[in-house]
Amino acid sequence: MALNNPNPMGPWKITVYDQENFQGKRLEFTSACQNIMECGVDNIRSLKALQNITHMTYRENIWAGYEHSSFCGQQFVLERGEYPHWESWSGSNAYHIERMMSFRPICSANHKESKMVLFEKENFMGRQWEINDDYPSLQAMGWGNNEIGSMQVQSGSWVCYQFPGYRGYQYIMECDRHGGEYKHYREWGSHAQSFRGRRFYQ
């Protein structure tokens, strides 16, 4: 899978461990990893998403982790910080398979410039709603029901969540993937009820 990574050497840096609590085999990455098994590790059980200090400009360090190799399966947004076990990055325990096999940096926009349009029906039809801020509840922002038909990411990257309050499954939506167009819930995985624009400091 070809990755459209405009800056493969940073500002990203991630350290992963094959045991919980930052124990066991330790590997460092500054760009995407398509299959951790190719690095001699059977699974990622803890990690640290760090600032790459070789970069003088302070920029945000955000990664997306995936359940399967080649960036497939359940998605996990990894903000900068330390994650001692699977529960610390997973927002859901309904589907409890403790596996992270691939990861990649997310290209973000300045939080204030992130913009997305939600549509009531698939294929960008029906009522529409432009959002440019975080919304912990779809219903509280004025949306009539629990479902989104389609979405168009116009700027930046967004994280959508299965349940209100940024809980449950996570779905990463990016303006530079699929041309920012998510025509049907199959294209992001399921339904979403809360939205969070990605921040990017520099």
Added chain:
Amino acid sequence: MALNNPNPMGPWKITVYDQENFQGKRLEFTSACQNIMECGVDNIRSLKALQNITHMTYRENIWAGYEHSSFCGQQFVLERGEYPHWESWSGSNAYHIERMMSFRPICSANHKESKMVLFEKENFMGRQWEINDDYPSLQAMGWGNNEIGSMQVQSGSWVCYQFPGYRGYQYIMECDRHGGEYKHYREWGSHAQSFRGRRFYQ
């Protein structure tokens, strides 16, 4: 326990069920419930946090749920929306006891007016940092380590989370509880790594 609820009849409304997926015995509340067992229900297994439509003014409907009676134990912030099972409101599965026994409305401030000061050490000592926006990562906002010594909520209500990205245990911090002062991590329960000001629309 006396509750300082300035508006006991609304705008809050919550419907709870004693079975998952909105099944079983159903109860409606417009104010706090100190012990659900006193209503003949052994546990809450699904719920809907709804807008109270008898109020013409649109205001946000936010509740705090608790693991034990009398608002004790693990805390769960309940944004407006539907929660079909325990996993949908819990942000952590490290301590997996599927219990919600009491709940109460949260008094919020306008999101833009929410303000909190973080202190490096307990008793409001050491380096301090004023925040008035959501921060998904303590480290990314410039905080040097993973821990907060003490916190002072100057306006509104905040939700602090154990892990970055609004995951793990939730800690509700309110300006009208403890006088907004949380001197030691024992007073909020544990360490926190991300912060989210409560929104309030009207």
